[in-house]
Amino acid sequence: MSEPIEYYFDFLSPYGYLGGLGIEEIAARHNRAVDWRVMLLGISVIKVMGLKPLPETPLKGPYLREDVPRFFRLLGVPYNPPGGGQMAPLPAARSFTWLKGRDPDLAKRFAQAVGRAHWCEGRDMSTPAAVAEIGATLDIDPAELTAAIETDDVKDALKRHVQHSIDKGVFGAPTFILDGELFWGADRLYQVDRWLETGGW
């Protein structure tokens, strides 16, 4: 098996969630592992690129409100986020960071469960209590999780992860890196698949 495919996501991005579903399916077919890596669009898009949040961007905001549900429908994934679909990603991102340092596979399953709860089941994942509840279904102690994500160690580790994503040139979610090639967008999964199938072009 070659190097794992790097999959960068932000919990607040519905496209990122779809990307996580798609890349696992594609990677399994090509006998590749997936390394889940958290990033924060609030840093890459807002601070580094100097752009506005997508939902507040004229023309693009209204487009997203049509395109996101249509993309979920195309893939047969239930689309049922709480409220307007917004999410405060820090509790989930810090929890993921803490878990990844202990058990990367558990961290992935946690991220998948948080994404499903938020985007498919209408459960707002913006708070420590909400993500701790998801953690509990994976035998993660809720008190331990909520304490861990308040530590400077975990906060600093997340900052390093985010800086790493920017150093790699990642700006949007999802982004996939394989064989040194960076692909941005859930709509590029077909190119990732083609790359793995052909060895590149």
Added chain:
Amino acid sequence: MSEPIEYYFDFLSPYGYLGGLGIEEIAARHNRAVDWRVMLLGISVIKVMGLKPLPETPLKGPYLREDVPRFFRLLGVPYNPPGGGQMAPLPAARSFTWLKGRDPDLAKRFAQAVGRAHWCEGRDMSTPAAVAEIGATLDIDPAELTAAIETDDVKDALKRHVQHSIDKGVFGAPTFILDGELFWGADRLYQVDRWLETGGW
């Protein structure tokens, strides 16, 4: 045959050029016509959305410099733009606008030839003289073209086209509208194809 598919493009966008190649191929298979509609990213992205030009956007600029040639290679389209690939689109956009008012099919063939010259053949299409030379190969009188694009009639018509694109919610190039659905991006052609095949989802 149903309503034509609307295809919005800006001459300065290499993704837009690829979108024009792809949508013609897909539309032909589904027995649909394509209505070529010019827009200006300088108005939609810069003025209305308040964003920076993509090539100057941190992180995204470097990504584009890798992704655009890779996308051309994937489709087997030669990628050989002049200089850094930048283009001043007004002469071509005004010429297209003038031609479309007289003969939409000729206007489309003109746009295809200008795009090929710029993106595939390394010929800078930023000047009236350059686009007039392309026009001449389609039996369009160069003197008539260069005079026409200086008239207020043609300039105003282009402004109306651009405003129309914004009124329709179009912000990026290429954008496809079919059956009232808006799809943004050359990487969404597979969804356009699927929509035509299935009648939507």
